[in-house]
Amino acid sequence: MPQFATYPSLKDRVVFISGGATGIGETLVEHFCAQGSRVAFVDIKVAEGQALADRIAAAGAPKPLFIDCDLKDIPALQAAIRRVGAELGPVGALVNNAANDQRHRLEDVTVELWDDRMAVNLRHYFFAAQAVAEQMKANGGGSIVNIGSFSWKRGEGEMPGYVTAKAAIHGLTRTLARDLGIHRIRVNTMIPGWVMTQRQVDLWVDAEGEAKIARNQCLKDKVLPADVARMVLFLAADDSRMCCSQEYLVEGGWV
Ligand SMILES: NC(=O)c1ccc[n+]([C@@H]2O[C@H](COP(=O)([O-])OP(=O)(O)OC[C@H]3O[C@@H](n4cnc5c(N)ncnc54)[C@H](O)[C@@H]3O)[C@@H](O)[C@H]2O)c1
Structure with a gap:
């Protein structure tokens, strides 16, 4: 049976997670709560977010703070981060x-759709980092983990807005790392492979998808949200104290 780490430095650490109500984000919330972190998360899926917070509290862990927030609304995101700083302590x-990987055909992209894809997949990453940086500076340091995607490395089609935004995330990581490293704020990109969230399974993991995984991954087990979460825990913990400006993949050796 595999055994997994507990990180002393994550106990009581204030952790802010965007898109935490479902998918990989939900698993991130669960994993940080299991480490004893003080977790806050935002999402537009209100029923799912509240249910997750209630479920964690019912299991005996401190209840994470769920905030209903559309990340396309930057002032709302900034207010959420201020609230977390005031209620839980510095992030x-x-x-x-x-993010949102909804498929869209190249021919159908309008200026409005393009801007919308950037707003949901990229813009809030910068403004969340900008807002937490103030709290982290005052606290003597911190860790920012930007979840990317290997879609752009593989040159995937049928979602140019999403793929472009995901490629930009690593550039964002590098420039933020340069500006914030001086304050002991580490910034890294974490790239999941094809992760078996309920949404991926329902929408895309058909017989062809299964064959693709078997063909491309060196490791034949499916990549699960928990596999991603464990890398994020490491990057958020003091154990990765000299890891900065890099990208870390959890993709089962997809080559
Ligand atoms: N699942 C995969 O196979 C995979 C692969 C590569 C990268 N990723 C990346 O991992 C991250 C999580 O992916 P996932 O598969 O869990 O996605 P998902 O679509 O299952 O979940 C995303 C979460 O973000 C929330 N969200 C979306 N738009 C929002 C908005 N405007 N405001 C607030 N919340 C919003 C959703 O409600 C949802 O809870 C993303 O950054 C994605 O690009 C996932």
Whole structure:
């Protein structure tokens, strides 16, 4: 049976997670709560977010703070981060996770759709980092984990807005790392492979998808949200104290 780490430095650390109500974000919330972190998360899926917070509290862990927030609304995001700082203490780790990989054909992209894809997949990453940086500076440091995607490395089609935004995330990581490293704020990109969230399974993991995984991954087990979460825990913990400006993949050796 595999055994997994507990990180002393994550106990009581204030962690802010975007898109935490479902998918990989939900698993991130569960994993940080299991480490004893003081977790806040935002999402537009209100029923799911509240249910997750209630479920964690019912299991005996401190209840994470769920805030209903549309990340396209930057003032609302900034207010959420201020609220977390005031209620839970300065944010020590930020996980920029929320995104939307809805397919869109190149021919159908309008200026409005393009801007919308950037707003949901990229813009809030920067403004969340900008907002937590003030709290992290005052606290002597912190860790920002930007969840990217290997879609752009593989040159995937049928969602140019999403793929472009995901490629930009690593550039964002590098420039933020340069500006914030001086304050002991580490910034890294974490790239999941094809992760078996309920949404992916329902929409895309058909027989062809299964064959693709078997063909491309060196490791034949499916990549699960928990596999991603464990890398994010490491990047948020003091154990990764000299890891900065890099990208870390959890993709089962997809080559
Ligand atoms: N699942 C995969 O196979 C995979 C692969 C590569 C990268 N990723 C990346 O991992 C991260 C999580 O992916 P996922 O598969 O869990 O996605 P998902 O679509 O299942 O979940 C995303 C979460 O973000 C929330 N969200 C979306 N738009 C929002 C908005 N405007 N305001 C607030 N919340 C919003 C959603 O409600 C949802 O809870 C994303 O950054 C994605 O690009 C996932």
